[in-house]
Amino acid sequence: MDRALVVLSGGQDSTTCLYWAVRRYGCKQVSSLTFDYGQRHRVELDCAANVARHAGVGNRVLPIDTFAAIGGSALTDGEVEVSADGAGGLPSTFVPGRNLVFLTFAAAYAWPRGIRHIVTGVAQTDYSGYPDCRDETIRALERTLRLGMESEIEIHAPLMHLSKKDTVLLAQELGALDAMRLTHSCYEGRRPPCGHCPACRLRARGFAEAGIADPLLSA
Amino acid sequence: MDRALVVLSGGQDSTTCLYWAVRRYGCKQVSSLTFDYGQRHRVELDCAANVARHAGVGNRVLPIDTFAAIGGSALTDGEVEVSADGAGGLPSTFVPGRNLVFLTFAAAYAWPRGIRHIVTGVAQTDYSGYPDCRDETIRALERTLRLGMESEIEIHAPLMHLSKKDTVLLAQELGALDAMRLTHSCYEGRRPPCGHCPACRLRARGFAEAGIADPLLSA
Numbered sequence: 285m286d287r288a289l290v291v292l293s294g295g296q297d298s299t300t301c302l303y304w305a306v307r308r309y310g311c312k313q314v315s316s317l318t319f320d321y322g323q324r325h326r327v328e329l330d331c332a333a334n335v336a337r338h339a340g341v342g343n344r345v346l347p348i349d350t351f352a353a354i355g356g357s358a359l360t361d362g363e364v365e366v367s368a369d370g371a372g373g374l375p376s377t378f379v380p381g382r383n384l385v386f387l388t389f390a391a392a393y394a395w396p397r398g399i400r401h402i403v404t405g406v407a408q409t410d411y412s413g414y415p416d417c418r419d420e421t422i423r424a425l426e427r428t429l430r431l432g433m434e435s436e437i438e439i440h441a442p443l444m445h446l447s448k449k450d451t452v453l454l455a456q457e458l459g460a461l462d463a464m465r466l467t468h469s470c471y472e473g474r475r476p477p478c479g480h481c482p483a484c485r486l487r488a489r490g491f492a493e494a495g496i497a498d499p500l501l502s503a
Numbered sequence: 504m505d506r507a508l509v510v511l512s513g514g515q516d517s518t519t520c521l522y523w524a525v526r527r528y529g530c531k532q533v534s535s536l537t538f539d540y541g542q543r544h545r546v547e548l549d550c551a552a553n554v555a556r557h558a559g560v561g562n563r564v565l566p567i568d569t570f571a572a573i574g575g576s577a578l579t580d581g582e583v584e585v586s587a588d589g590a591g592g593l594p595s596t597f598v599p600g601r602n603l604v605f606l607t608f609a610a611a612y613a614w615p616r617g618i619r620h621i622v623t624g625v626a627q628t629d630y631s632g633y634p635d636c637r638d639e640t641i642r643a644l645e646r647t648l649r650l651g652m653e654s655e656i657e658i659h660a661p662l663m664h665l666s667k668k669d670t671v672l673l674a675q676e677l678g679a680l681d682a683m684r685l686t687h688s689c690y691e692g693r694r695p696p697c698g699h700c701p702a703c704r705l706r707a708r709g710f711a712e713a714g715i716a717d718p719l720l721s722a
Binding site: 346348349351354380381382383384385388389391393396416420421424425427432 | 565566567568569570572573599600601602603604607608610611612614615634635637639640643644646647648650651652653654
């Protein structure tokens with residue numbers, strides 16, 4: 285029986301992916317993995333746990349203390365040239381490759397458990413162009429993981445080519461809208477969300493274009 | 504000016520690579536990175552620091568608490584089917600993809616520092632066939648990191664196709680033999696080394712075939 289592991293951040297996209305996986309593999313074949321990597325808003329971890337419980341799947345939290353150590357040094361140590369826009373036009377405090385690490389750890393977690401399918405909410409549309417969210421990157425990583433772990437692992441990114449509007453419509457189709465009230469998007473970490481930050485605006489636009497009220501706002 | 508970052512474990516191979524990088528890029532352009540990932544023998548961290556100091560390059564230690572969390576669960580939680588030889592013929596307690604994670608973090612560390620060259624001591628010869636040490640895997644990872652970080656990063660694995668004997672000869676050629684007395688190989692974590700474990704035997708065979716006395720044993 286095929287089993288799947290969903291990388292669950294507690295946000296709108298990974299929640300939609302969790303329901304996508306439940307629909308595809310069946311509730312009992314799906315589990316979820318959340319990374320405690322020092323994210324600014326700890327509320328994300330609670331959201332992930334609540335979403336998983338709502339969907340009836342397990343949720344395991346794995347710690348990653350490395351990003352904080354890398355990021356901290358980027359701000360503090362003399363080795364780093366902190367420039368206005370950093371290398372490659374991204375902020376110099378940005379820790380690159382975060383999704384690569386998440387998916388590699390997810391594969392390492394899945395491997396001894398005989399789980400073959402990894403599901404991630406990354407998308408190359410509607411985003412600020414983080415290169416580790418692009419389809420070509422995810423496909424290259426899949427190949428790397430298959431070679432490096434001698435496994436038949438598959439990375440699924442169901443939202444890769446969807447607009448935010450289409451992601452909302454997919455959530456509706458999957459019966460995932462009710463779970464949206466448990467999710468977290470706001471960059472400011474506010475519940476109820478601030479409504480003004482880029483994440484809140486992006487989310488609001490998606491729901492508006494889909495013609496659906498965001499359950500989080502009417503909760 | 505090209506700069507290089509060496510992933511330094513404190514063992515024989517990564518030490519040789521450190522001297523390879525110093526020869527190629529110059530001492531001032533090289534730094535080293537050591538991962539504190541819960542390795543059984545903490546002496547490795549001291550060896551890495553001592554080797555780096557001996558070579559005149561900086562050494563930064565980055566923590567990774569994730570492997571212990573994954574590995575611990577593989578032994579303790581009910582989700583895992585612990586089999587005699589695990590999935591893929593490797594022990595079920597084996598955490599796969601360790602080198603993939605090391606190199607991805609190394610690239611994430613290098614990126615904001617404008618370091619383009621990552622050097623690793625992995626080799627596909629003389630080893631127990633860990634798939635994440637193979638050339639094809641390392642090349643796939645390099646491509647993934649280039650795409651995922653939009654960088655021109657290069658992964659160098661100077662020992663990839665060398666036998667243990669040739670690695671010892673390379674160390675001699677690079678003037679790295681003296682540093683070998685600071686390294687650590689023994690699986691048992693002993694100093695002086697136990698001489699009986701697979702790592703001690705492999706090391707001894709390499710030096711014997713090269714016709715060179717291991718400085719660690721005459722230290």
